[in-house]
Amino acid sequence: MFTERFMKNRRGILLERGERVRLEAAIEDVRTLHPRMTLVRAGEPLHQSLFLIEGIMSRHMDDGNGRRQLVAVHLPGDFVDLHGYPLKRLDHDVGTMTAATVAVVPHSAFDAIVADMPVMARKLWFATMLDAAMHRAWLFRLGRLDAIGRVAHSLSETNARLFSVGLSNGRRFVLGLTQADVAEICGLTHIHVNRVVRTLREQQLCLFRSSLVEILEPQRLAVRGQFDPHYLYLSDATADPSRSERSS
């Protein structure tokens, strides 16, 4: 089941059986994608949305000088550009960061769902509002945290999100991102990210080597990044990764 991870462990918004069947039926195509591809460009009219099954994708905005700011990172179980359904055209680009597998859902399928399943429609709306809540957490991160705090916040968030879909054991996870990617997430240069990563290592907070992230002290890391997972609207069972240790 492709959408198994969709809205998994989100507070009170589990999809009903019939809703999930409907969503699966709406999938038009499943595609595998190469890393670092741009899939949708800002301004293009959109007639479908992508559900991320595997891999990491991003939404980002370019400035004129080839520098990018990521506005969202998407992990397995995310509807990457569901907001493109009401919006019809995007204000930013969408692309892969790692290799990825996506399910393609045509907007016409959403038209049908909205028309005859108002409860499910509200759940889809909820899913897009969750993305907006993450945008806000990122605004806080960029506006009020220093470099170490930003990276700490970002890693804490990623850990919590991966934990909720079963891809982190609460302390350790595979993240196929480079330090330059983290720089584009945190509004920093990759050189400075490197120094931050060293500091986090020296302070025994967190290790980040090539693609493995190991959070040594989730609680202290969260405090350093002023990370409070409320905005992820997780179910109680997954709200605090640091308390459990899953065999992942």
Place this chain on the structure above:
Amino acid sequence: MFTERFMKNRRGILLERGERVRLEAAIEDVRTLHPRMTLVRAGEPLHQSLFLIEGIMSRHMDDGNGRRQLVAVHLPGDFVDLHGYPLKRLDHDVGTMTAATVAVVPHSAFDAIVADMPVMARKLWFATMLDAAMHRAWLFRLGRLDAIGRVAHSLSETNARLFSVGLSNGRRFVLGLTQADVAEICGLTHIHVNRVVRTLREQQLCLFRSSLVEILEPQRLAVRGQFDPHYLYLSDATADPSRSERSS
């Protein structure tokens, strides 16, 4: 008509007559509010949303040390916390910046609308996605612009938004905000905002004195702030304030 400015001049999303009547009928109460009040705190369960008729409101997040980052500024015609309807509890605070008048709409009214007016439901969804688009523009602003660029971007955005609801003539508008408010919007200190304002004045781009903002060269200011109004999804008539000069 209280909601006259709602979705005004947004590309293709004008409310139908019947939809507007329904929205007006959903208003439970109209309240006037003092400046600088907190109305909703993060985490509180929510049973109503506020539509802003007059004044300026904000959504913001506190760090532990009494510093705030605004995540949104709301102007007349905005549904301030419509996203609270699907979300049920907010991840941030909502408050007034200036004195304000708001219409209170209970969530039960939205339940009814979503159930029997799917087209209108999608327009409300669209309205919340517009807020998310603004979040993204703000992320770009904080992540990739320097202090002058951030203020330039912010003022350009405010001008465009006020223009679309008839509260700016394209170059001049009343903005009851202090430089400290702008600092909380732009992730800067109020002292540095003051220096930025001086620079903008010296470069003949823009004047900001007490509550009057006068943009001398909208085009140059937009370039300085890398402001591209696409994300506001304005109708063509209002997309470029710098071209017209209304008698406001």
Place this chain on the structure above:
DNA sequence: CGAACGTTTGAGATGACTCAAGCGTTGTGG
């Protein structure tokens, strides 16, 4: 008149940036 608030200025500290270069892996073609 005095208090409160917002604005303005200065001096010094500092966090993050730029530029430049070297290092370590990995993958590939001669």
Place this chain on the structure above:
DNA sequence: CCACAACGCTTGAGTCATCTCAAACGTTCG
């Protein structure tokens, strides 16, 4: 199988933007 290119990571030195702390100024309002 080695050489080399490509890529990501690491380090250093110097610069600059923004911050902090401190204080003064102007207006408004009670």
